[in-house]
Amino acid sequence: MYAVIMAGGKGTRFWPRSRQKRPKQLLNIVGRRSMLQQTVARITSLLPPENIIVVAGEDHGKEVHNQLAELPKENIILEPVGRNTAACIGLAALLVQQRDSAAVMAVLPADHLITDEELFRATLRAAVARARLQPALITLGIRATTAETGYGYIEAGEQVDTVQNHGFYKVISFHEKPDRERAEQYLEQGNFFWNSGMFVWQAGAILEAMSSHLPGLYSDLQKLQSFLDTGDSEDGISRIYPDLESISIDYGVMEKADNVLMIPADFGWNDLGTWASMAQIWPKDDQNNVCQGEIMALDSRQNVVFSRQKLCVLLGVDDLIVVDTEDALLVCPVHKAQDIGKILDVIRQRGMEEYL
Amino acid sequence: MYAVIMAGGKGTRFWPRSRQKRPKQLLNIVGRRSMLQQTVARITSLLPPENIIVVAGEDHGKEVHNQLAELPKENIILEPVGRNTAACIGLAALLVQQRDSAAVMAVLPADHLITDEELFRATLRAAVARARLQPALITLGIRATTAETGYGYIEAGEQVDTVQNHGFYKVISFHEKPDRERAEQYLEQGNFFWNSGMFVWQAGAILEAMSSHLPGLYSDLQKLQSFLDTGDSEDGISRIYPDLESISIDYGVMEKADNVLMIPADFGWNDLGTWASMAQIWPKDDQNNVCQGEIMALDSRQNVVFSRQKLCVLLGVDDLIVVDTEDALLVCPVHKAQDIGKILDVIRQRGMEEYL
Numbered sequence: 001m002y003a004v005i006m007a008g009g010k011g012t013r014f015w016p017r018s019r020q021k022r023p024k025q026l027l028n029i030v031g032r033r034s035m036l037q038q039t040v041a042r043i044t045s046l047l048p049p050e051n052i053i054v055v056a057g058e059d060h061g062k063e064v065h066n067q068l069a070e071l072p073k074e075n076i077i078l079e080p081v082g083r084n085t086a087a088c089i090g091l092a093a094l095l096v097q098q099r100d101s102a103a104v105m106a107v108l109p110a111d112h113l114i115t116d117e118e119l120f121r122a123t124l125r126a127a128v129a130r131a132r133l134q135p136a137l138i139t140l141g142i143r144a145t146t147a148e149t150g151y152g153y154i155e156a157g158e159q160v161d162t163v164q165n166h167g168f169y170k171v172i173s174f175h176e177k178p179d180r181e182r183a184e185q186y187l188e189q190g191n192f193f194w195n196s197g198m199f200v201w202q203a204g205a206i207l208e209a210m211s212s213h214l215p216g217l218y219s220d221l222q223k224l225q226s227f228l229d230t231g232d233s234e235d236g237i238s239r240i241y242p243d244l245e246s247i248s249i250d251y252g253v254m255e256k257a258d259n260v261l262m263i264p265a266d267f268g269w270n271d272l273g274t275w276a277s278m279a280q281i282w283p284k285d286d287q288n289n290v291c292q293g294e295i296m297a298l299d300s301r302q303n304v305v306f307s308r309q310k311l312c313v314l315l316g317v318d319d320l321i322v323v324d325t326e327d328a329l330l331v332c333p334v335h336k337a338q339d340i341g342k343i344l345d346v347i348r349q350r351g352m353e354e355y356l
Numbered sequence: 357m358y359a360v361i362m363a364g365g366k367g368t369r370f371w372p373r374s375r376q377k378r379p380k381q382l383l384n385i386v387g388r389r390s391m392l393q394q395t396v397a398r399i400t401s402l403l404p405p406e407n408i409i410v411v412a413g414e415d416h417g418k419e420v421h422n423q424l425a426e427l428p429k430e431n432i433i434l435e436p437v438g439r440n441t442a443a444c445i446g447l448a449a450l451l452v453q454q455r456d457s458a459a460v461m462a463v464l465p466a467d468h469l470i471t472d473e474e475l476f477r478a479t480l481r482a483a484v485a486r487a488r489l490q491p492a493l494i495t496l497g498i499r500a501t502t503a504e505t506g507y508g509y510i511e512a513g514e515q516v517d518t519v520q521n522h523g524f525y526k527v528i529s530f531h532e533k534p535d536r537e538r539a540e541q542y543l544e545q546g547n548f549f550w551n552s553g554m555f556v557w558q559a560g561a562i563l564e565a566m567s568s569h570l571p572g573l574y575s576d577l578q579k580l581q582s583f584l585d586t587g588d589s590e591d592g593i594s595r596i597y598p599d600l601e602s603i604s605i606d607y608g609v610m611e612k613a614d615n616v617l618m619i620p621a622d623f624g625w626n627d628l629g630t631w632a633s634m635a636q637i638w639p640k641d642d643q644n645n646v647c648q649g650e651i652m653a654l655d656s657r658q659n660v661v662f663s664r665q666k667l668c669v670l671l672g673v674d675d676l677i678v679v680d681t682e683d684a685l686l687v688c689p690v691h692k693a694q695d696i697g698k699i700l701d702v703i704r705q706r707g708m709e710e711y712l
Contacts, residue, residue: 016667311683311711312686313684313685315686315696316689317689320687322687327666328667329666329668329669329678331670332669332671332673355667
């Protein structure tokens with residue numbers, strides 16, 4: 001078994017805490033270690049470090065190497081540019097297959113929060129066992145507990161079988177982020193699961209699926225393969241990777257393939273998409289304010305505050321996000337959490353690159 | 357002529373910028389120099405430094421001496437505790453009288469903003485000339501230009517005379533801070549002026565008025581006088597001052613005396629009572645945001661921001677006060693500006709004295 005950790009995200013909606021040089025997955029948004037470190041630590045009892053491959057952005061190479069000193073250096077793959085999840089997974093599948101042509105690989109984003117790590121590992125183990133049986137594309141579906149509008153959904157069909165006490169289901173279809181009303185319908189129906197972006201499959205199976213559904217990408221990956229074969233992987237990546245098709249694995253493969261299975265997961269999951277999601281993570285005071293740092297909330301409710309370096313006093317304000325960092329301070333309403341990434345466009349327009 | 361600058365204020369509504377150790381008048385809220393320094397600079401062309409007396413809190417002695425190195429050390433008087441304006445003015449009047457029994461003194465708060473300094477000095481000169489003629493108590497009334505609810509008002513009666521082209525008026529009565537409706541009536545009537553807390557009189561005249569209207573305070577001031585007579589002023593102040601009656605000069609004397617005159621003033625005055633008053637002082641952007649420091653206001657209107665040390669980004673927020681300092685950050689709505697001082701009570705209750 002191999003694990004491929006996708007650590008190429010930008011996390012711009014966590015600005016000003018997340019920066020170009022330090023995106024969300026490299027920060028300790030929750031807990032003491034970075035999200036990337038937590039993602040690795042979560043699986044070290046499942047497989048040896050040599051079998052953990054991390055794909056990250058070139059800009060973050062040094063930081064990723066520092067944070068993951070326990071991994072073999074050659075297991076940290078740096079993308080010269082981001083090319084979405086299909087290219088990233090395709091490259092990783094080539095690398096895994098090169099080491100073990102029959103290997104099963106788990107694909108894990110580096111910026112998710114998981115509460116019940118034991119159950120997470122059990123789920124992963126079952127999925128790996130199931131993937132060994134046949135070249136299915138297995139996706140982990142998180143059992144919806146609230147009518148979330150910030151997640152994509154997987155609509156599950158009939159159960160196919162059970163492995164290690166975990167059921168495996170056919171997938172009827174994938175659904176984009178719904179509006180509130182539709183999300184409530186999904187929740188009520190019961191067979192809708194949050195799309196976690198975590199997958200388990202044989203490396204050969206996903207490459208096979210790419211050859212069917214993303215032939216252009218697959219053909220470019222073949223060119224990359226020839227560099228890998230001659231031990232010139234860095235050279236190959238720097239030459240070929242920037243030209244790879246940029247498409248998500250969901251859109252490019254999962255929604256089209258007919259050998260997709262879903263394993264329901266109940267291990268407590270949150271993709272920490274925005275500061276607003278901290279309301280579900282950080283402890284609440286009796287006025288439903290959540291914070292990291294020292295805050296004094298007077299006549300103030302449902303605020304999300306990050307202020308580790310100083311006392312933050314809120315007086316008579318509700319539903320605000322307040323983020324204080326060394327060189328930048330952000331104040332915006334919780335309902336604008338999704339728009340925080342747009343601030344970076346303005347920063348760029350105004351030539352204030354030091355704040356990116 | 358003498359000037360007595362009252363610099364004993366706490367300025368708690370400017371927290372977290374103003375602190376116990378650094379109240380508003382010692383800060384450069386507007387401009388490069390502190391408000392106290394600006395108050396002194398404003399009158400140095402009118403009278404020599406030896407004739408400027410500053411009364412400040414004992415806690416701020418070192419800072420006041422540092423800021424006003426050009427004044428003779430003995431002209432900076434430190435109150436062991438604040439005892440409101442009547443006691444402060446009574447003490448200052450004794451000190452002035454000791455130096456020159458016929459002296460006229462101007463009483464000037466240290467925390468006001470004045471736009472037209474030349475006109476301010478001309479007004480003061482006229483008031484001093486008028487005060488020399490007879491023992492009247494002259495108050496400077498600021499011609500109301502808006503229906504301010506944050507100021508006390510002076511209702512002017514008939515004109516008595518003109519000195520140096522400035523009219524002097526009888527005072528019908530003093531009025532507390534009005535509600536909006538009443539403030540609009542005042543503005544419409546035209547003979548209502550903002551009570552600036554600036555006064556001009558003979559030192560003997562105000563002491564005489566205290567003997568009539570504040571006999572208890574006056575009798576204690578006589579005890580203080582005996583210490584001054586023997587050159588033991590510091591000893592006298594530390595013994596007597598804490599027991600002086602704590603009452604404002606307006607309530608204790610001005611509202612009762614029958615020799616009160618008002619000189620209308622048009623020199624552009626603002627008492628900088630709260631962060632909200634910055635909206636009238638600092639330059640506005642096209643969304644009516646005002647700031648000191650670097651801000652980026654996106655889809656945000658009428659905010660007041662103090663953020664000198666970092667970029668402050670506002671996204672989709674209106675009518676907020678945001679104040680960032682080294683160790684504390686405040687977010688509150690503009691309409692709560694008057695309540696900021698209450699934060700200090702909570703800080704005290706919670707034993708967080710370092711933030712006072």
